[in-house]
Amino acid sequence: MIFQDPSITEIRKMKPATLLDVCFAWMDKEPRWQSNAGRLWDDVKERFCTAPASGSPKFHLCRPGGLAIHSLGVVQNLERFASAMAEDLASFKTESVLLCGLFHDLGKIGLPAKSHYTPGSNGWYSAANEGLSVPAMSLYWLGKYHVELEPAEYQAIMHHDGQYVPEGKWCQFAESRLALLLHYADYWSTMDEKGWPNG
Numbered sequence: 001m002i003f004q005d006p007s008i009t010e011i012r013k014m015k016p017a018t019l020l021d022v023c024f025a026w027m028d029k030e031p032r033w034q035s036n037a038g039r040l041w042d043d044v045k046e047r048f049c050t051a052p053a054s055g056s057p058k059f060h061l062c063r064p065g066g067l068a069i070h071s072l073g074v075v076q077n078l079e080r081f082a083s084a085m086a087e088d089l090a091s092f093k094t095e096s097v098l099l100c101g102l103f104h105d106l107g108k109i110g111l112p113a114k115s116h117y118t119p120g121s122n123g124w125y126s127a128a129n130e131g132l133s134v135p136a137m138s139l140y141w142l143g144k145y146h147v148e149l150e151p152a153e154y155q156a157i158m159h160h161d162g163q164y165v166p167e168g169k170w171c172q173f174a175e176s177r178l179a180l181l182l183h184y185a186d187y188w189s190t191m192d193e194k195g196w197p198n199g
């Protein structure tokens with residue numbers, strides 16, 4: 001579906017920066033975003049590629065570049081999960097899957113004036129309190145660059161933590177397939193990166 005050319009096997013051998021270029025070449029084809037997704041990417045790329053995925057060495061990818069690796073892993077899991085599930089899931093739009101996979105955690109870069117994570121001692125990062133959740137900041141960036149979202153895309157990003165957080169109640173039993181797929185792909189990637197409790 002998404003990675004027919006290059007194949008998923010080739011994708012797994014690629015460096016993150018090359019893979020991100022492949023993803024954004026796809027997104028550039030989407031007429032509703034015109035060049036807005038590309039403008040956003042140009043402006044956040046450096047921060048996105050140097051931010052960690054979490055602030056704690058006990059959690060996942062707490063190191064520079066962790067966010068990019070995590071986000072690409074989620075795109076790959078979205079592809080795997082969609083391919084393995086019901087045939088009608090193949091109707092997912094490629095650009096929706098890429099957008100949700102790559103940008104669900106974009107808020108982890110913080111806001112324009114300040115990074116969310118600040119390096120601390122012993123490999124930890126402290127996380128700023130911007131008064132907005134990470135998903136809300138992800139959506140802030142997309143709105144700032146006029147990357148128009150469909151309701152299912154908005155829901156998928158806003159509620160990608162699913163029922164792990166109180167806000168998830170807003171979409172309980174009302175999730176789109178895209179939202180559920182992103183949630184499971186994200187958590188599967190996170191556990192792969194963090195380490196599963198039973199190996």
Ligand SMILES: [Fe+2]
Pocket residue numbers: 070074104105186
């Ligand atoms: Fe994530």
